[in-house]
């Protein structure tokens with residue numbers, strides 16, 4: 001068996017979509033699982049679609065996601081160049097196209113635009129496709145040569161017979177057979193001398209010894225034409241894995257508007273890279289055991305591409321959020337804090353110890369933007385109703401709360417040490433004296449200092465962060481509020 005070699009072959013046309021990242025990830029995992037090589041090849045032959053800066057996005061994304069390539073434009077592995085526009089300059093595509101012309105598997109076409117526009121079109125998968133009528137296939141050899149010598153513009157087309165069928169194999173879809181009559185004589189070399197993506201892809205995958213190709217199933221309809229090229233050259237085709245479409249929760253194509261189209265969009269929404277990668281790995285693939293959290297290393301261990309499913313993969317935002325929360329819980333505190341700090345600063349305007357607040361929210365949030373709703377009261381106590389002091393289980397009422405807060409105030413005024421432990425001790429002493437349950441005291445204090453039913457920490461943890469002055473101000477305000485409203 002030859003060494004497993006996979007490639008991610010993006011066209012630099014913009015942001016890296018979730019679907020692209022999934023192909024890249026699967027290619028990476030297949031190679032690494034088998035101890036093979038993972039290669040990056042830039043497919044930039046479609047100059048019209050080229051977007052400035054898109055190549056940098058590809059590098060940045062791959063790097064961030066941890067998908068290190070063994071070979072690529074910046075890392076020669078003996079199969080270069082790794083950028084198609086540079087490969088073109090070596091003459092590799094033209095040579096191969098000419099080889100096919102010799103074999104009768106391709107032909108020069110000199111038809112002008114005006115003529116092509118008059119040809120019949122067919123609707124294939126919703127797109128209007130022109131079926132070339134093979135007129136130039138019957139040009140006498142001398143005429144072709146004369147045209148070439150005269151510098152007449154030309155393209156080279158694949159010669160697909162009108163009869164018979166073509167069969168190719170896909171790992172997920174099995175054998176697929178199509179009628180040749182449905183396949184158009186696609187262009188291999190364009191009039192500007194560039195190869196089409198379709199042709200360059202085949203020549204490159206073969207000459208770069210690629211063993212497995214993973215791509216979106218939008219390429220499934222072109223696969224028979226690729227198969228015919230492999231056969232015409234007498235090459236063995238790589239293992240094809242065409243991945244099912246990723247849809248949103250409404251079974252629609254992922255869109256920019258719904259915010260989960262690209263890796264960068266997800267990062268902007270505050271998701272952590274490891275969670276995104278883990279989540280994307282499970283978009284169409286499932287491990288043997290029923291488990292969901294995998295580091296990249298663990299994915300490499302577990303990734304068996306035979307377990308990729310062909311049913312459409314649904315991008316479930318709720319699940320991604322949950323997964324992200326799991327990653328945040330497990331994250332080393334320093335790293336968490338560095339990422340949380342901007343969100344904390346935006347949500348807590350006052351000069352509190354943000355690290356302490358971060359430690360409180362770390363296990364409670366799913367994504368960083370959740371921070372705001374958990375910590376907003378540190379800035380200011382929100383408007384609240386005194387009915388919040390009534391808690392059935394804690395057996396508290398607004399009246400009992402007023403009594404507790406009044407009795408506690410002098411003790412808290414006299415208290416110097418506002419650490420969580422010291423304050424907790426103080427409150428427990430009071431609980432003992434009163435002979436009541438903890439919650440009977442903790443609930444009103446926490447409500448008074450936060451104005452919220454749910455807080456990321458207990459009463460005394462919050463007071464430690466707020467400090468003596470602010471805590472007392474809030475407790476006094478609560479007493480005043482209760483007195484006024486009762």
Ligand code: GLU
Pocket residue numbers: 009010011043197201213214215
């Ligand atoms: N350049 C193609 C793309 O970006 C690659 C498809 C393939 O992997 O063959 O979609």
